Amino acid sequence: MSLYRDEGVVLRTHKLGEADRIVTILTRRTGKVRAVAKGVRRTTSRFGARLEPFTHVDVQFHTGRTLDVVTQAETLRPYGERLAADYPRYTAGSAMLETADKLTVAEKEPALRHFLLLVGGLRALTDGEHEPRLVLDAYFLRSLAVAGYAPALETCARCSAEPVRAFAIVAGGVVCGDCRPAGASVPAAETVALMLALLRGDWASADASQARHRTECSGLVAAYLQWHLEHGIRSLRHVERV
Amino acid sequence: MYEGVVQNLIDELGLLPGVGPKSAQRIAFHLLAADPADVKRLAHALLEVKDKVRFCRVCGNVASEEDCRICRDARRDLHVICVVEEPKDVVAIEKTREFRGRYHVLGGAISPIDGVGPDDLRIRELMTRLADGQVTELIIATDPNLEGEATATYLARLVKPMGVRVTRLASGLPVGGDLEYADEVTLGRAFEGRRLLDV
Ligand SMILES: [Zn+2]
Ligand SMILES: [Zn+2]
Numbered sequence: 121m122s123l124y125r126d127e128g129v130v131l132r133t134h135k136l137g138e139a140d141r142i143v144t145i146l147t148r149r150t151g152k153v154r155a156v157a158k159g160v161r162r163t164t165s166r167f168g169a170r171l172e173p174f175t176h177v178d179v180q181f182h183t184g185r186t187l188d189v190v191t192q193a194e195t196l197r198p199y200g201e202r203l204a205a206d207y208p209r210y211t212a213g214s215a216m217l218e219t220a221d222k223l224t225v226a227e228k229e230p231a232l233r234h235f236l237l238l239v240g241g242l243r244a245l246t247d248g249e250h251e252p253r254l255v256l257d258a259y260f261l262r263s264l265a266v267a268g269y270a271p272a273l274e275t276c277a278r279c280s281a282e283p284v285r286a287f288a289i290v291a292g293g294v295v296c297g298d299c300r301p302a303g304a305s306v307p308a309a310e311t312v313a314l315m316l317a318l319l320r321g322d323w324a325s326a327d328a329s330q331a332r333h334r335t336e337c338s339g340l341v342a343a344y345l346q347w348h349l350e351h352g353i354r355s356l357r358h359v360e361r362v
Numbered sequence: 363m364y365e366g367v368v369q370n371l372i373d374e375l376g377l378l379p380g381v382g383p384k385s386a387q388r389i390a391f392h393l394l395a396a397d398p399a400d401v402k403r404l405a406h407a408l409l410e411v412k413d414k415v416r417f418c419r420v421c422g423n424v425a426s427e428e429d430c431r432i433c434r435d436a437r438r439d440l441h442v443i444c445v446v447e448e449p450k451d452v453v454a455i456e457k458t459r460e461f462r463g464r465y466h467v468l469g470g471a472i473s474p475i476d477g478v479g480p481d482d483l484r485i486r487e488l489m490t491r492l493a494d495g496q497v498t499e500l501i502i503a504t505d506p507n508l509e510g511e512a513t514a515t516y517l518a519r520l521v522k523p524m525g526v527r528v529t530r531l532a533s534g535l536p537v538g539g540d541l542e543y544a545d546e547v548t549l550g551r552a553f554e555g556r557r558l559l560d561v
Binding site for chain 2: 132135137172173203204206207211215217357
């Protein structure tokens with residue numbers, strides 16, 4: 121019998137049997153863990169809402185033969201409560217959880233940067249200081265960067281030349297006139313600047329951006345993300361703009 | 363692995379919710395040992411349920427005719443609709459005897475991560491029911507968990523401009539659970555103490 125303890129964010133849950141759930145938690149030290157939470161669907165469960173998606177929990181696991189078992193859970197931050205009361209933020213948050221789940225492919229492989237990024241993203245989403253879709257796009261760009269897929273946004277993705285003319289997903293970001301493949305889109309310079317601001321965390325510039333550049337930015341980021349993630353992000357089509 | 367037909371049965375049973383490979387095997391061998399008449403009755407019940415039971419065209423609850431028993435009952439209050447996720451939630455609420463209105467079964471809750479959005483649920487049908495202005499209160503009794511709460515938020519925002527009073531079952535139901543597991547007393551109290559949903 122071996123117990124271990126960690127903190128993490130509940131990414132998703134699946135019903136198991138009569139009243140149990142399998143919970144997927146992205147933890148700080150252990151990486152992604154799938155574990156059984158027994159009796160959690162009964163309204164008398166001692167776990168209550170602590171093992172609902174979005175909750176940042178301090179959790180104790182018991183190592184099992186196939187799946188680990190959650191033996192204790194204490195809420196650190198109940199992000200889900202705030203998100204469930206605000207539909208656009210709920211949909212943006214759902215897309216974050218799904219992305220974190222898909223970018224951390226292997227279980228129990230430490231993924232500290234993904235964990236920190238997710239906690240930061242959920243905090244920004246619940247703080248309500250920035251438009252939820254901007255927070256989501258910043259999260260997408262940075263988690264792609266952590267995964268090694270940061271888009272080139274300043275110099276040509278192929279030859280590093282300047283100035284750049286277009287944005288090509290297949291090339292990995294902005295491209296110069298010579299390297300531009302057929303079918304590359306030509307976004308506004310302000311849109312590319314917004315993407316760069318989101319990637320760097322320059323919120324003053326991002327918050328000052330115009331609606332049409334935000335829309336164009338979201339479109340490019342979404343297409344770029346779907347290209348790099350084999351099965352795509354299902355939640356994305358349900359994300360609402362405020 | 364067993365002989366073809368036995369393995370087929372185990373595989374089919376294993377597709378049922380909550381039935382793992384071990385239980386599927388146990389049920390299969392129970393059926394093999396059972397009296398042929400008992401098995402015939404079970405098979406008949408399975409076929410009959412697919413043949414005769416359908417979903418109420420008004421509320422989406424299970425029904426044996428075009429409209430379900432509750433929608434056909436003239437004594438039910440036409441001014442109140444209680445929104446639930448699944449037909450089994452209707453059964454749980456009926457047991458409390460607290461509610462005399464009608465129901466609307468959504469067929470699930472909004473869960474983007476599972477690919478379920480508002481268009482995948484019976485929300486358009488609900489809006490059609492509300493359009494004639496007869497309904498004055500909508501009680502949202504989705505599960506007291508994250509997806510249930512988010513669905514309640516979505517519905518409240520959608521319905522608000524129609525001037526319908528939108529209420530949510532009182533939190534006394536511990537969050538995180540499924541509605542069907544709430545005992546009758548707790549569920550009854552949650553109905554009495556329902557609160558106005560303000561969005
Ligand atoms: Zn170039
Ligand atoms: Zn009906």
